[in-house]
Amino acid sequence: MRAIHFLKQTSLYASAAGTRKTLDRLNRGSNMKDVTGLLVVLLSCLMGRASGIEPNSGYCIGNQCYTVFRDPSDYSTAEDQCSAQGGQLMTVRSSVSHDILFILLGNMSGRFWIGLHLPTGCPDATAELKGFQWVTKDSESDFFNWAPNFDSSCSSPHRCVSVSPEDEFKWTQEPCSEHRAGFLCEYSFKEPCTSLVAAEGETVTYKTPMGFEGEDVLSLPPGSTAIRMPAETTYVCFSEQWKQAPWSCEIHNGGCESKCAVSPNQVPSCYCPPGQTVNPANKVTCEKATEVEDPCVHLRCDYACFKNEGSYACMCDHGFKLAPDGRSCVDFNDCKDERQCPGENFRCVNTVGGFECVCKDGFQMSGGGQCVDENECESAPCEHECTNTPGSYECSCYAGYKQDPESRNKCKLHCGKEECPAKCDPNDMFQCYCPDGYIAEERGDLTVCIDIDECLFLYCDQDCQNKFGDFVCKCSRGYTLVGKSRCVKNEDTDSEGSGWTPDTPTRDPPTAPPVTYPGPTRQPSALTVGGLVGVIVCTAFCIVLLVCLAHHFLCSRGKTEDKSPEPEAHGLNQVASDP
Incomplete structure (x- = not known):
């Protein structure tokens, strides 16, 4: 049973890139038209299966597999899983396909998705498919098996069928977002093969390419x-015929148990x-050599040894070439050949x-094997407006941004x-926003954004030039601008100054304290520049007035004390002395 073992251990599927590579090589140097045709068919049949999941069971009839x-x-x-496998969710449009459900799910429990859903609109209880549609985007069906109590409500979330x-x-x-036990897929194909006739004892x-066996x-x-079995001969189905191994080495290792390689005569x-x-007998399995000495042993080949007109030589696997030492194998950079990946918007990626062949950035693989432009705008990458371009996209902003x-x-x-007028919340007239470098000022019912003259805050070491929403610093002759605002004296005092700096924002000077502007979550201050000046003037006037009043009070009190009358003498008379 060795052949069955290595068949199960080796992937049956060739990637689209590997198959294209085989076709290129055959077209460049081989007349093996039957092998080329085999690869073309396998490319169309085996592309996909990116998910890598294996089915639990399957069944084929006519030109379809389930x-x-x-x-x-x-x-x-x-x-998506069925599409990645190269198929679609199963359609049950006939009694035959309904009977296949018994074959596939007879021993299972749980609910399984089929390819019937309501894409848009409301259900129609009077129609045969109730307004539902198959994944093939048609409503044709010879068989109907609706469950009772059909929900025809327009608001019903039950828009998929299990x-x-x-x-x-x-x-x-069922609600399409609900998880069910599993799903059923169907695949269509052409030129099927019938089963091989097994002799007595065989x-x-x-x-199958879908991953199930029997x-x-x-x-x-x-x-x-x-x-x-028991001969262990291996076959592959191609164009309604079974071809015996070895076939192309890039498809399931050519059916070989050990190694497959193309000989110098392209076989x-x-x-x-x-x-x-x-x-x-079977040309694929390996058995112990009957010769006393294997002629390939002394060659110490990295990959394989073949007989060439009476002598033996080393050879390499596809995608590799023989090194100068005659036995080692080195990777062959296939992407150096410009004929690789000829499709539009493809690029070649070398692998070991x-x-x-992969799509260029901004493109994605379509179901037809072509690289088509990916509309990045569908994922809303831009904050405002998005314009899709071939292989990319461009963002733009609304007016005022x-x-x-x-x-x-x-x-x-x-x-x-x-x-400029401020950008205000339409639901809250006090919630307004200004660009960086501007401050909000309320003018009645209107809020405007006024440019801030940052040069007044002495952000620059030396000279400063204000700009709308910004400012730039410059240094005098003999100094060099360091960072955004600092001027450092040159070692050579005769050298020229740096002059004006590039027109870049200089919001973070190292010494001056930052200015706090109204943020998007703050209501702008109602105190404007003019209001601030008025407050200062009023305060100074009040202080002067208080000083004057105090001085007048003190002076008035002093004058009153100076004008007080002298005290009168009571009962004191001058007495003259007697002579």
């Missing part, structure tokens, strides 16, 4: 593999480690042993002259 994923998801996630074996797979309305195991399979999509072949040889130099996605208030 899988079930027991992965709790909401409807949108389930839809099924469950517990109620005989009735179509049940068994054939199949594995023995009792009637129809298989291109890219499916088959292993016939894919399987190779085994030293001491082993390829089974001559290969390369990848300009782009923030620190972030092109944001906008800041801008005036550009001595005064």
Whole structure:
């Protein structure tokens, strides 16, 4: 059972880049038209499967395959997962597809999403699909299985549909945001292969590109593999035929158990480690060498050894080339070839042993394998207005604003002259905003923004020039401007000064204290510059008046005391002496 083991351990899927690489090489130097056709078909069948999840089971009939994923998801996630696998959510538009539900979910429990939903509008209880639509964006159906108690309310959140074996797979309305037990996917393809005829004593195991495998399979999509036991011969489905391994080395390692490489005559072949040889019957498995001495042992090849006209030589895996020592393998930079990734808006990324074709920045891969412009504006990256451009986008600002130099996605208030009307909250006339470098002043019912003359605050060491919303500093001859405002004397005093600095904001001088302006969450102060001057003048006048009043009071009191009458003599008369 070695072949089954290595089949399970090796990924069946070639990336789109690897497949393009194989096609380029074959077109440049090979006439293997059948292998080229195989890769073209596999490219269309195997692109996707980016999510990497494996289905729990699957079933194929005719030109379609169906899988079930027991992965709790909401409807949108389930839809994306099926799309990443190269399919879509399952449509149940016939009794045949309804019967497949029994095959896929017969032994499971829980509810599973199918591809039926109400994209817009209100449900229509009188219509066969009730206004709902399949993921194919049509409303055609030969089969209907609605659950009772259909909700036809326009406000109903139940706009997606799930099924469950517990109620005989009735179509049940569900909120699209709810997580259900899993989902069902369907895939369409062309040129299927029928199952191989197994002789008595033989068994054939199949594995599909969708990731499920089995023995009792009637129809298989291109890219499916088959292993016939006990011979261990391996096959791949291509154009309604089974091709025996080895095939292209870039598709499932060519079906080889050990190593696959393209010989100098451009034929894919399987190779085994030293001491082993390829089974001559199935050409893919390895067995112990029967020769006494393996002729490849002494070569010490990094990858593989092949026989070339009676002698042996080393060879490398695809994406590598032989080093000058004749045995080591080094990575081949495929991106040096300008013919790689020829599609519009593609770019080549070299990888170890290969390369990848990815979309340029600003572009994304479409379902058709093309790089299309990504509309970045849909994610609202700009604070105000956004204009989509090829591979990028541009932001712009409303009138009265300009782009923030620190972030092109944001906008800041801008005036550009001595005064401008303030930007006020329409619901709160006192909540107004001014650009940096301006102060708000209320003029009746109007609030205006007036430019602040920062030079009055002595921000600059020497000379200052005010600008609308800003200022710049300059130094005298013999000094150099350091930072935004500091002037440092030159060592050579005869050298010229730095002159005016570039027109850049100088909001943070090292010595002067910062000025606090009304912020977006503060109501602007009602005290204007004129009001401040008036308060100072009134205060000074009051002080002078008080001093004058005090002086007048003191002087009046002193004069009153000086004019007081002399006291009179009572009962004192001059007595003359007797002679």
